[in-house]
Amino acid sequence: xxxxxxxxxxxxxxxxxxxxxxxxxxxxxxxxxxxxxxxxxxxxxxxxxxxxxxxxxxxxxxxxxxxxxxxxxxxxxxxxxxxxxxxxxxxxxxxxxxxxxxxxxxxxxxxxxxxxxxxxxxxxxxxxxxxxxxxxxxxxxxxxxxxxxxxxxxxxxxxxxxxxxxxxxxxxxxxxxxxxxxxxxxxxxxxxxxxxxxxxxxxxxxxxxxxxxxxxxxxxxxxxxxxxxxxxxxxxxxxxxxxxxxxxxxxxxxxxxxxxxxxxxxxxxxxxxxxxxxxxxxxxxxxxxxxxxxxxxxxxxxxxxxxxxxxxxxxxxxxxxxxxxxxxxxxxxxxxxxxxxxxxxxxxxxxxxxxxxxxxxxxxxxxxxxxxxxxxxxxxxxxxx
Amino acid sequence: xxxxxxxxxxxxxxxxxxxxxxxxxxxxxxxxxxxxxxxxxxxxxxxxxxxxxxxxxxxxxxxxxxxxxxxxxxxxxxxxxxxxxxxxxxxxxxxxxxxxxxxxxxxxxxxxxxxxxxxxxxxxxxxxxxxxxxxxxxxxxxxxxxxxxxxxxxxxxxxxxxxxxxxxxxxxxxxxxxxxxxxxxxxxxxxxxxxxxxxxxxxxxxxxxxxxxxxxxxxxxxxxxxxxxxxxxxxxxxxxxxxxxxxxxxxxxxxxxxxxxxxxxxxxxxxxxxxx
Numbered sequence: 001x002x003x004x005x006x007x008x009x010x011x012x013x014x015x016x017x018x019x020x021x022x023x024x025x026x027x028x029x030x031x032x033x034x035x036x037x038x039x040x041x042x043x044x045x046x047x048x049x050x051x052x053x054x055x056x057x058x059x060x061x062x063x064x065x066x067x068x069x070x071x072x073x074x075x076x077x078x079x080x081x082x083x084x085x086x087x088x089x090x091x092x093x094x095x096x097x098x099x100x101x102x103x104x105x106x107x108x109x110x111x112x113x114x115x116x117x118x119x120x121x122x123x124x125x126x127x128x129x130x131x132x133x134x135x136x137x138x139x140x141x142x143x144x145x146x147x148x149x150x151x152x153x154x155x156x157x158x159x160x161x162x163x164x165x166x167x168x169x170x171x172x173x174x175x176x177x178x179x180x181x182x183x184x185x186x187x188x189x190x191x192x193x194x195x196x197x198x199x200x201x202x203x204x205x206x207x208x209x210x211x212x213x214x215x216x217x218x219x220x221x222x223x224x225x226x227x228x229x230x231x232x233x234x235x236x237x238x239x240x241x242x243x244x245x246x247x248x249x250x251x252x253x254x255x256x257x258x259x260x261x262x263x264x265x266x267x268x269x270x271x272x273x274x275x276x277x278x279x280x281x282x283x284x285x286x287x288x289x290x291x292x293x294x295x296x297x298x299x300x301x302x303x304x305x306x307x308x309x310x311x312x313x314x315x316x317x318x319x320x321x322x323x324x325x326x327x328x329x330x331x332x333x334x335x336x337x338x339x340x341x342x343x344x345x346x347x348x349x350x351x352x353x354x355x356x357x358x359x360x361x362x363x364x365x366x367x368x369x370x371x372x373x374x375x376x377x378x379x380x381x382x383x384x385x
Numbered sequence: 386x387x388x389x390x391x392x393x394x395x396x397x398x399x400x401x402x403x404x405x406x407x408x409x410x411x412x413x414x415x416x417x418x419x420x421x422x423x424x425x426x427x428x429x430x431x432x433x434x435x436x437x438x439x440x441x442x443x444x445x446x447x448x449x450x451x452x453x454x455x456x457x458x459x460x461x462x463x464x465x466x467x468x469x470x471x472x473x474x475x476x477x478x479x480x481x482x483x484x485x486x487x488x489x490x491x492x493x494x495x496x497x498x499x500x501x502x503x504x505x506x507x508x509x510x511x512x513x514x515x516x517x518x519x520x521x522x523x524x525x526x527x528x529x530x531x532x533x534x535x536x537x538x539x540x541x542x543x544x545x546x547x548x549x550x551x552x553x554x555x556x557x558x559x560x561x562x563x564x565x566x567x568x569x570x571x572x573x574x575x576x577x578x579x580x581x582x583x584x585x586x587x588x589x590x591x592x593x594x595x596x597x598x599x600x601x602x603x604x605x606x607x608x609x610x611x612x613x614x615x616x617x618x619x620x621x622x623x624x625x626x627x628x629x630x631x632x633x634x635x636x637x638x639x640x641x642x643x644x645x646x647x648x649x650x651x652x653x654x655x656x657x658x659x660x661x
Contacts, residue, residue: 095389098435105393105435105476109386140644141629144387259638259658286633289389289626291438299436303389306632313634314624314660317461320597322623322637322660332636332660340639 011206011213012225014192015075021212022070022120031117033087035062035074060358064119064126075121075188079163083282083353084119084126088149089133092304095145095289100297112144114152118205121158122182125167125353128174129282130155131181135345136285154201155182158193159229162236166354168244168367174351176240177233187229194229240352244367246374248338248348254377255339259331263376267369268330270362275307277356277364283337283349286313308332334369388629391433391478392418396471397453402539406504407469408445408457411479424448426489426515427508427620427648430481431628432456437467441625443647444482445507447514454479457507457539483628484647487512487592487618489519496524498584500603502575502595503532506539508620508647509594513547520552527584528555531575531599534563556582576602579610586611593619597661604651614652621647621661637661 013021025032038061062074063081097108119127130150137143160176162169169175179185183202186193194216197203206213216223258264278284288306293299306313309329315321323329341349350366357365398410411432413419426448433439440462446455460469471477489512497516501509516523528547532538538557547553558571558578571578575595584591591612593603600619607617623635623642635642638658649657 095387096391100435103475105478107390107393107478109390112387136631136633139630141388141631143629143631256639285631287626287631288634289439289632291433291436293436301389301433301435301438303632306634308633316622316624317459317465318596328660335638336633336636340636343639 009196010216010226011195011197012189012192012216013186013195013213017212018075018120018186018193019070019073021209022067022073024209024212025118026067026070031115032067032120033064033084033117034067034072034120035076035078035080036065036067036072037061037074038063038081039065064122073120075158077161077163079123079353079355080126082280083129083355084122084155085129085133085282085285087119087153088130088146089285089287089305092302093145095301095303097300098298110145112148114148116152116154119153119155121186122155123160123353124157124176124178124180124182124185125160125169125174125351126282127155127157127181128169128178128351129181129353132283132341132345132347132349132351133285134181135347136341139345154184154205156184156186156195156202156205157182159185159187159233160236161232162239162243163354164358165243166357166365166367167240167352168354168370169352170237170240171244171246171370172248172348172350172352176236187233189225189228189232194225244352244370246370247377248342250377251370251373252339252342252348254373255335256343258376259335261376263372264331264334265327267334268326268328271309271326271330271360271364272362273309273311273326273329274361275309276359276361277333278307278309279305280355280359282351282353282355308336330364334373338370338373389480389627391431391439391480393476394454394479396473396475396477399471399473402457402541403459403537405461405469406457406459406537406539408455408540409468409471409477410446410453410455411477412453413479414476419452422454424454424482425486426512427486428482428484429508429625429628429643429647430454430456430479430483431625432458432464432468433478433480434464434467434471435478437464439478439480439626440464440468441628443508443511443620445511447511447518449515449518457504457510459504480628484643485645487620487648489515492516492590493522494524494588496585496589497526498589498591499526499528499530500575500579500591500593500595500607501528501530502599503537504539505595505599505622506530509592510540510543512592517547517550517553524588525584526553527582528553529558529575529579529582529584530555531558531560531571531573531578531595532563533560535559535565535568537563574602575599576606579603580606583610586613586616590616590618593617594622604654607651612651614655615650617651619649619651619654621649623647623661 137146183199287303337349394411400408626632630644
């Protein structure tokens, strides 16, 4: 066997070598974020989400966390409780610090450059979400904090077999074997994984650990392992498609032109505005900005995750609230994700991970909602000339 | 330094407009930034008191007056209450200017009608002074301004100054019950007073800002007076945080008010869901 030639696209790596590679990264002081067994004591915010709340939903038993050892790396098929969002848009993130001396204020900038780090075994829906959110973070003003973390991070996806019936990535323009937003894709095969490096950062990772990889025989995955991977991946795509098939462009146009339609206007009737869907969503990026005093005359300005499902989100100082009940707030969620964002940025603000459906204790089911809108959209197409 | 980090600004003047509304004059502390600072009438900024947070207001002074900016606000929340406590010589934070602006240059040769209710005069005041500082370029200038009561009228000294000018027609009004014994202006809501004032619409534009109910009720009156939808301008005061098109808070239908607005024509407003 020969070592990998990083100019070629596809390599083979055994699980042992993948763990050894992980150990090499950790040994070099590189932060490695990957799925690990859920530790509810270590991340209390995961407790509520980890419970199996709905029939037919697999219990969630893994989360993305910075690895302490390569042995922790979980290469199973489950979905981590939260997406990768927290590693690019932290739940609480310092924007600047201030210090007051009399009437003088001194502002301390926060770093916008970050140490290189690697994400291993990312879910394709989670990396794709980063590429989707890249758009809003750069459509005019560039968000240096987001971009700094994106540039410092090499993401290796692990092809997903499709977790359960709440998954619908193929309906929203991505796939269980997509490398969108990532730098490489691992596909499980007999004896290990096929690894395709899709960006320079992905190729650099292979090059830096070339001894761990072997060049895959048969260009373009034409070898036996390549054929096996292709079959697995096609089967996973079919499983996702069986959960939900919609015409995303028709859904977008229908929502855009049916703001007052009873279907959209009554969507929030079961929702109680807890905002869990926004927290677990890999693409929800709305935030608040708050000042937190840390002692007298000093403190930190932070942004923190927010949700359009909360009544305070749009509440004016005067008391006027443009979205004054849950129905318009839920409609905004659907409108923003499936019409506004696609029309403005050319991307659906959803990657079909299904976390919002699984976590909702009121039973709001995005698969059901999108199906209903798709039917409405197709019916309109059927009657229009 | 990232896009959310504010500049430091010195408070150089404070004007108490009403018992709960005040105007601050701010000068950026960094001399190079202060000299380079430029904006257009209608743009806004994020003002902050460190420890209380940031709040969004339009820049209430005109771009024709250099070296400082002014903001006017009513103390109703955490940040505005903190801003109410600052004094001359204190330091606050400022980010901006953000958003689009009133196309004042396109109005050359036209009559300009300003209509404002309550604190809604703040963004309109910026445009009024911008137009008055370039008075020769425009036709007739009419101002209709109303507040709940005499005490709630903001910019009282400027209202008198405008009233004393022969090249400005100004009508001030207070809501019924809000008048005092010596009140010389109208008594009535802004909308019927606009209708009674009846500014002519030919070759004219209207600038309208006030509480959502005033805007909603006055738009049809302007239409009846003959103003076309694309000759009526307003500025939306949606709740904002970042001002940079990221935080999602001011999104209504296809627009982010902070980036695509805050200035919209009535024609654009009609295309939006009524979530403002």
